Amino acid sequence: MTAGTINWTESFASRAARMNASEIRELLKLLDQPDVISFAGGIPDPALFPAQAISEAYTSVLIDKVKSAQALQYSVSEGYLPLRRWIAGQMARQGVPCTEANVMITAGSQQGLDFIGKLFLSPGDTALVTAPTYLGALQAFNAYEPRYDRLTLEGGNRTPESYRLAAAERGGRVGLAYLVPDFSNPTGETVPLAARQGLLDLAAALDTVVIEDAAYQALRYDGTPVPSLLALDVERSGGIERTRTLFCGTFSKTLAPALRVGWVCGAAEVIAKLVLVKQAADLHCATINQMVMHEVAEKVFEPQVARIREAYRQRRDLMLAALARHMPAGVSWTRPEGGMFVWVTLPAHIDGAALLARAVGECRVAFVPGKAFYGEGAVGNKLRLSYSLSNEAAINEGIARLGGLIGSLAAAA
Amino acid sequence: MTAGTINWTESFASRAARMNASEIRELLKLLDQPDVISFAGGIPDPALFPAQAISEAYTSVLIDKVKSAQALQYSVSEGYLPLRRWIAGQMARQGVPCTEANVMITAGSQQGLDFIGKLFLSPGDTALVTAPTYLGALQAFNAYEPRYDRLTLEGGNRTPESYRLAAAERGGRVGLAYLVPDFSNPTGETVPLAARQGLLDLAAALDTVVIEDAAYQALRYDGTPVPSLLALDVERSGGIERTRTLFCGTFSKTLAPALRVGWVCGAAEVIAKLVLVKQAADLHCATINQMVMHEVAEKVFEPQVARIREAYRQRRDLMLAALARHMPAGVSWTRPEGGMFVWVTLPAHIDGAALLARAVGECRVAFVPGKAFYGEGAVGNKLRLSYSLSNEAAINEGIARLGGLIGSLAAAA
Numbered sequence: 001m002t003a004g005t006i007n008w009t010e011s012f013a014s015r016a017a018r019m020n021a022s023e024i025r026e027l028l029k030l031l032d033q034p035d036v037i038s039f040a041g042g043i044p045d046p047a048l049f050p051a052q053a054i055s056e057a058y059t060s061v062l063i064d065k066v067k068s069a070q071a072l073q074y075s076v077s078e079g080y081l082p083l084r085r086w087i088a089g090q091m092a093r094q095g096v097p098c099t100e101a102n103v104m105i106t107a108g109s110q111q112g113l114d115f116i117g118k119l120f121l122s123p124g125d126t127a128l129v130t131a132p133t134y135l136g137a138l139q140a141f142n143a144y145e146p147r148y149d150r151l152t153l154e155g156g157n158r159t160p161e162s163y164r165l166a167a168a169e170r171g172g173r174v175g176l177a178y179l180v181p182d183f184s185n186p187t188g189e190t191v192p193l194a195a196r197q198g199l200l201d202l203a204a205a206l207d208t209v210v211i212e213d214a215a216y217q218a219l220r221y222d223g224t225p226v227p228s229l230l231a232l233d234v235e236r237s238g239g240i241e242r243t244r245t246l247f248c249g250t251f252s253k254t255l256a257p258a259l260r261v262g263w264v265c266g267a268a269e270v271i272a273k274l275v276l277v278k279q280a281a282d283l284h285c286a287t288i289n290q291m292v293m294h295e296v297a298e299k300v301f302e303p304q305v306a307r308i309r310e311a312y313r314q315r316r317d318l319m320l321a322a323l324a325r326h327m328p329a330g331v332s333w334t335r336p337e338g339g340m341f342v343w344v345t346l347p348a349h350i351d352g353a354a355l356l357a358r359a360v361g362e363c364r365v366a367f368v369p370g371k372a373f374y375g376e377g378a379v380g381n382k383l384r385l386s387y388s389l390s391n392e393a394a395i396n397e398g399i400a401r402l403g404g405l406i407g408s409l410a411a412a413a
Numbered sequence: 414m415t416a417g418t419i420n421w422t423e424s425f426a427s428r429a430a431r432m433n434a435s436e437i438r439e440l441l442k443l444l445d446q447p448d449v450i451s452f453a454g455g456i457p458d459p460a461l462f463p464a465q466a467i468s469e470a471y472t473s474v475l476i477d478k479v480k481s482a483q484a485l486q487y488s489v490s491e492g493y494l495p496l497r498r499w500i501a502g503q504m505a506r507q508g509v510p511c512t513e514a515n516v517m518i519t520a521g522s523q524q525g526l527d528f529i530g531k532l533f534l535s536p537g538d539t540a541l542v543t544a545p546t547y548l549g550a551l552q553a554f555n556a557y558e559p560r561y562d563r564l565t566l567e568g569g570n571r572t573p574e575s576y577r578l579a580a581a582e583r584g585g586r587v588g589l590a591y592l593v594p595d596f597s598n599p600t601g602e603t604v605p606l607a608a609r610q611g612l613l614d615l616a617a618a619l620d621t622v623v624i625e626d627a628a629y630q631a632l633r634y635d636g637t638p639v640p641s642l643l644a645l646d647v648e649r650s651g652g653i654e655r656t657r658t659l660f661c662g663t664f665s666k667t668l669a670p671a672l673r674v675g676w677v678c679g680a681a682e683v684i685a686k687l688v689l690v691k692q693a694a695d696l697h698c699a700t701i702n703q704m705v706m707h708e709v710a711e712k713v714f715e716p717q718v719a720r721i722r723e724a725y726r727q728r729r730d731l732m733l734a735a736l737a738r739h740m741p742a743g744v745s746w747t748r749p750e751g752g753m754f755v756w757v758t759l760p761a762h763i764d765g766a767a768l769l770a771r772a773v774g775e776c777r778v779a780f781v782p783g784k785a786f787y788g789e790g791a792v793g794n795k796l797r798l799s800y801s802l803s804n805e806a807a808i809n810e811g812i813a814r815l816g817g818l819i820g821s822l823a824a825a826a
Contacts, residue, residue: 046482054485055475062468069459072467072669107520107695114694118556123536139693143531256485258700280552281527282520286699287671 037398038366039385042185042340048308049256050300057295061288071288077279078271079105079263080290086297087249091265095231096247098240101268104275105285107260109215112248113140115277116176116264120209121146125172128163132343132373132382134185134213137178146175148375153179153195160205176209177202181229183216183339186373186384190337193226200233203244209270210245216339218254218305221313223337230265241267251293253340254305259289312340315387318395326403328410333385340388343370346381347410355383355406363401450811451779452798455598455753461721462669463713470708474701484701490692491684492518492676493703499710500662504678508644509660511653514681517688518698520673522628525661526553528690529589529677533622534559538585541576545756545786545795547598547626550591559588561788566592566608573618589622590615594642596629596752599786599797603750606639613646616657622683623658629752631667631718634726636750643678654680664706666753667718672702725753728800731808739816741823746798753801756783759794760823768796768819776814 062068078084084100091098106112113136121127123145129138130151138148147170151157167174177199181191191199203210212229227235233243243266250262264274278284319342323333330347346352352369359365370382387395475481491497497513504511519525526549534540536558542551543564551561560583564570580587590612594604604612616623625642640648646656656679663675677687691697732755736746743760759765765782772778783795800808 043487046486049482049485051475051481051485055472055481058471058475059468062464062471068464068468069462072462072464072671073459074456074665074670107699110693111695136693136696139689143690143693252487257487258485260695260697260699276552277556280549280556281694282524282673283549284673286520286673286702289699289702 036360036364036366037390037394037401039387039390039398040366040368041389042368042384042386043388044253044257044308044340045311045389048311050296050304053296053300053304054256054259054292057292057299058288060295061291067291071291073287075284075287075290077104077284078275079103079285080287080294083261083290083294083297084263086294087263087265091230091247095227096234096240096265098265099268102240102265102271104264104271104278105290106248106262106264106278107282107285108252108257109213109248109250109262110136110140111260111281112246112262112264112274113137113178113211113213114143115274115281116209116211116246116248117141117144117146118277118281119270119273121175122172124170125175126163126167126170127175128177128208129375130179130184131375131377132186132370132379133178133375134180134215135373135375137211137213138375141176141178147172149174151177151179151199153191153199157198157202160202163202163206174206174208176211177206178211178213179229180213180215181217182214182226183219183336183341185215185339186341186368186370187343188334188336188339188341189343190223190226193232196226196229196232200229200236200245208244212245212247214247214249216253217249219309219312219340220338221309221316240265241269243267246270251297254301254308255293255296259286259293261285261289261293309338312388315390315395316342318392319385319387319390319399322396322399323403326400328403328407330410331403331406340386342385342387344383344385346383346406348381350406350409351380352383353380355409358409359402359405363405365398365402365405367402446777449773449777449779450803450807450814452800452803452811453779453781454802455781455797455799456801457666457670457721457753458724458802461724463709463717466709466713466717467669467672467705470705470712471701473708474704480704484704486700488697488700488703490517490697491688492516492698493700493707496674496703496707496710497676499707500676500678504643504660508640509647509653509678511678512681515653515678515684517677517684517691518703519661519675519677519691520695520698521665521670522626522661522663522675523549523553524673524694525659525675525677525687526550526591526624526626527556528687528694529622529624529659529661530554530557530559531690532683532686534588535585537583538588539576539580539583540588541590541621542788543592543597544788544790545599545783545792546591546788547593547628548786548788550624550626551788554591560585562587564590564592564612566604566612570611570615573615576615576619587619587621589624590619591624591626593626593628594630595627595639596632596749596754598628598752599754599781599783600756601747601749601752601754602756603636603639606645609639609642609645613642613649613658621657625658625660627660627662629666630662632722632725632753633751634722634729653678654682656680659683664710667714667721668706668709672699672706674698674702674706722751725801728803728805728808729755731805732798732800732803732812735809735812736816739813741816741820743823744816744819753799755798755800757796757798759796759819761794763819763822764793765796766793768822771822772815772818776818778811778815778818780815 084103121144230247233245246266371378497516534557643660646658659679784791
């Protein structure tokens with residue numbers, strides 16, 4: 001910790017103690033200080049991007065006169081046909097037989113969440129979500145003024161009638177159910193098969209749409225893959241055209257986020273409506289980026305995914321080992337089979353946001369306090385640690401420092 | 414007209430006679446037949462894209478390891494800082510002194526319309542629009558369930574009280590006023606200074622936001638530039654932070670549409686709110702495309718705009734001359750000083766959609782019937798002709814054929 005950072009740190013520490021979720025996000029942006037070990041950013045490691053393949057694809061698309069004119073021109077709202085076909089092929093390989101009519105390209109999976117919210121939520125309707133959950137989803141839905149009700153997947157949800165009555169009391173219906181079933185942001189946990197079936201039962205009873213946020217799905221490091229909600233829905237209902245699940249996928253975590261290419265896969269009738277939403281919202285995704293993503297996916301998708309799985313698996317293993325080594329008694333954490341996150345539970349009297357202020361100020365370690373992931377009813381004694389951007393030395397040193405700080409706070413109580 | 418196209422043409426003709434606006438759009442997509450002379454697409458000529466400069470910029474961004482990691486990674490919702498600064502400089506040169514805090518990057522100007530609608534319209538609120546207008550704007554606003562009331566800029570609008578009462582009767586307030594003041598889509602016309610001032614008076618009296626859709630603004634071929642609504646608003650109110658106008662700009666018509674880079678310029682307080690809307694909707698625009706657009710704009714913007722102005726000016730002149738040569742008495746049209754469109758008024762008994770069916774079927778010429786540009790109260794005897802994609806031979810031959818057909822219909826009446 002250098003003298004030059006003291007004022008900044010003090011200001012951060014005093015603000016952090018009373019900040020809300022979006023303020024936490026803003027402050028975390030300041031953490032790009034070179035001497036801070038950050039487990040905050042839940043983003044992919046740029047050193048793992050297939051930069052060479054992407055660069056070659058831009059050149060290949062732009063060097064060809066015909067391709068170039070197409071790549072730079074307006075295009076259709078549903079997306080670039082060869083890319084939609086490629087994605088349909090991938091979906092088929094994971095138990096979702098479908099065609100390009102079942103796939104629309106979106107600006108990352110985030111835009112899929114926004115559009116589905118726009119289509120299925122009216123003010124006063126209810127969105128069913130887990131707690132904690134990905135706060136970006138709640139931000140997307142908030143624009144359509146829903147109320148939220150809570151899914152409790154593993155303990156068993158409430159009865160359909162109970163959800164329906166609660167929604168009706170507020171003057172609406174249950175518009176959608178949202179979850180990140182694989183290696184969830186923020187907990188890193190995966191929803192087991194029985195709980196997925198239970199959720200589909202509930203959705204069927206409520207006649208509501210299920211949003212499967214598959215942002216991290218490709219990043220499984222070990223354990224047995226659980227079929228996607230959409231695959232289970234296809235199996236139950238007898239074909240994709242009879243499903244109620246909308247699968248939001250993305251290349252952001254596997255290839256690169258900044259091209260903003262994701263997709264929604266679902267029944268063609270719903271996809272057609274989402275295409276009209278897309279047309280009204282921004283006409284279409286960047287044509288050139290879709291063409292490049294298609295070329296890159298065709299060429300390097302499988303080896304690229306294998307490469308990043310191996311890299312992130314090592315980092316997860318290092319972090320779990322470091323946690324076991326350095327965390328005092330009374331601290332527990334999840335053991336994710338994939339994704340980018342470990343979710344830590346502190347002793348009940350330690351607040352994550354207050355800890356962040358001290359961790360940055362006293363030992364130059366950052367993470368995201370758990371309260372950033374609750375719409376309401378936030379639980380204070382949680383943290384999200386991300387290992388996606390950290391090397392071995394940073395993980396060992398950072399977790400050792402954090403464990404020491406938590407240990408001193410636990411002992412002082 | 415070849416035998417192989419007859420079935421398609423017949424089917425098109427029979428459908429065209431009873432189609433609505435969005436069906437017209439869908440059908441127009443089918444018109445990429447090589448033997449059809451199309452004045453339908455209101456899109457830039459890909460032969461005029463600065464493809465070389467764009468290709469070089471992708472290479473330059475991706476060849477540098479540091480730039481490449483940034484270009485492929487998540488980035489901030491407000492957009493790439495150097496690009497926002499470049500745009501602020503451009504805005505300042507047109508009478509809008511401002512900084513990057515007044516500029517947010519959007520996926521084309523279309524996304525600006527969607528976000529402003531999201532921020533300023535609640536169900537039952539009123540949006541003030543011209544008739545005809547750009548239908549894509551109405552599609553963006555429709556998601557927020559407004560009612561529409563009509564601006565009559567040149568004849569003088571109704572009193573503020575009249576608009577306010579009409580809005581209140583429907584249970585809302587006037588949420589925004591929308592227009593394309595320069596070389597409007599579809600009419601090609603420019604709103605004169607006095608009418609711009611009148612609109613700002615009305616907006617002030619109603620305390621409502623003005624959306625200035627500047628999609629075609631850079632494409633002036635002759636005549637005297639009229640200050641933008643935002644520049645006039647700055648002048649009246651004493652600085653951009655006190656303005657109520659949101660300027661929606663885009664590189665789609667000047668550089669290339671498919672990178673999906675546009676912007677909103679306005680008071681920093683509103684821009685900050687729009688940034689939150691952007692974050693919830695799709696996180697940010699493609700980082701790489703913003704960096705490329707910045708490099709291309711810095712390098713070639715001025716000569717590129719000069720080049721396309723000259724090319725489109727020639728095509729406009731050719732079309733106006735051809736119309737004068739081939740249209741029968743009783744047909745009139747606008748004489749735009751820029752943009753891509755001429756708006757034609759037919760004799761009252763000729764319907765544009767019915768004419769399209771015959772024009773495609775009998776003489777292989779396409780255009781967009783005027784009724785595609787009205788939310789309601791469509792006027793039948795109008796057509797939009799675009800000259801942006803056509804060469805001299807196509808303009809002369811296509812207008813000659815169309816003039817012949819209209820002449821025969823006019824004579825038959």
